Structures are given as C-alpha cells and as structure tokens.
Amino acid sequence: MPTLQVLHNRKFAVANQCLVCGDGEETIEHVFQDCSFTRQILKDLGVSFTTDNNNQEWRMWLAVEFIKASIEKCKRIAVAFWVIWFN
Numbered sequence: 001m002p003t004l005q006v007l008h009n010r011k012f013a014v015a016n017q018c019l020v021c022g023d024g025e026e027t028i029e030h031v032f033q034d035c036s037f038t039r040q041i042l043k044d045l046g047v048s049f050t051t052d053n054n055n056q057e058w059r060m061w062l063a064v065e066f067i068k069a070s071i072e073k074c075k076r077i078a079v080a081f082w083v084i085w086f087n
C-alpha cells in the first residue's frame with residue numbers, strides 16, 4: 001500500500017510522518033492499528049480487537065482478527081478501514 005513510509009523510501013515523498021496525527025512514521029501498521037485517529041474511529045464504531053493476537057505482520061494480524069470475528073464485525077472493520085484509508 002502506498003503509505004508515506006513506502007513513498008518516502010521510493011523517493012516519491014519528502015516526509016514519512018503520519019499527516020493525520022503527526023505521531024509516528026506512516027506505516028501500514030500505524031495507519032490501521034496505532035494511529036490515534038484510527039483508534040478513535042474504531043472506538044466510536046464499537047470495534048475492539050483481541051488481546052492475544054501478537055502477529056507482527058499486519059496482514060496476518062488482520063487475518064486472525066477476521067477469523068475470530070463475526071460477519072457483522074468483519075463488515076464494520078472493513079468499512080472502517082476503507083474510510084480510514086480513503087481519508
């Protein structure tokens with residue numbers, strides 16, 4: 001995904017800090033897990049994640065969350081992540 005970290009590493013962007021919160025490098029993990037904006041959106045939607053999912057690689061972490069979640073929760077997560085990414 002074209003995060004600022006990826007674009008910066010490929011010399012397409014000057015900065016690599018998150019433009020939303022300014023509190024961290026904009027990696028895929030930051031955008032969908034660590035960003036305070038993301039956390040607030042997910043909290044407002046009533047989406048919480050498991051506490052025993054320690055996968056370090058984001059795609060594997062998300063896959064485990066989807067396996068454990070209901071269809072309704074999967075839909076809310078997918079829509080929330082789409083909106084966050086669109087933002």
Ligand SMILES: [Zn+2]
Pocket residue numbers: 018019020021022023024030034035036037
């Ligand atoms: Zn952020």
